[in-house]
Amino acid sequence: MAIDLQQIGKRFRFYTHLKEIEMDELVSLTGSDEQTLSNIISGQNYLLDDLVGIVKHFTDLNSQWLIYGEGSMFKPMDEDGNCHDNPNKNCLKKDRSAYLKQMQNMLVELDAAEVAKGHSPDVDALKAKLEEYKATL
Template sequence: MAINLQQTSARLNFYMRIKELDVYQLSMLTKTPPETVGCILQGEDYCMDDLVALLKELPDLNSRWVIYGEGNVFKVEGKEGENAQPVGLKKDRAEYLAEMQALLHQLEEIEKQKQQQTHLDQLRSRIRDLTKHI
């Protein structure tokens, strides 16, 4: 599975907005140089080891969600199936988080559909060009 740096960046930015962190605060919290944090947050080329090291310093953040978009933003306490609350979130923000995560998934699906439509349009154009020569 390929890792999309822009989506990874968007997810980490989303986490920072929820936790009300800026680049400097995230840098200090994760013991990561601000330049490296900036590259990650902008979706630029960076070493995956840097991302993994940053994620290891954020124990409440689900690294699979950041990298692959799988699961919840936050790791949850308790067993699956129980009404577990994300670690580090106030109860009143948990509902907000669930709604925002659903919206993020919808946005990703829309983006996939746009990419597919663009590809279809390119194929149709190519077919039209080829049929002109027949």
């Protein structure tokens, strides 16, 4: 299966938007420079080693989903709905209602891009998750 840098960038951008992580926080969290992060997010020329070095800082992010678009965006949570790596916080911030519409639009964009590449879209689970979050607000 070929790796599509633009698709990885779109998925990483989707993840960072959903998690409400701005560029300055990305730089701080990963120790990477802004240019490398910008290249990844925009799907421009970058090394997969750079991507791996960055992704290891996001323990709730499913790397299989990020790279290949397969499976769920997030690794499984525990039975209380907490991140597996930090039992004291939820995987998503509580004040996420303003981002739901934006995330739905990005899902449509990701879905269209996957279909255009001939991949079977797996965004139904993400759409259901957004609806679930919307219902809890």
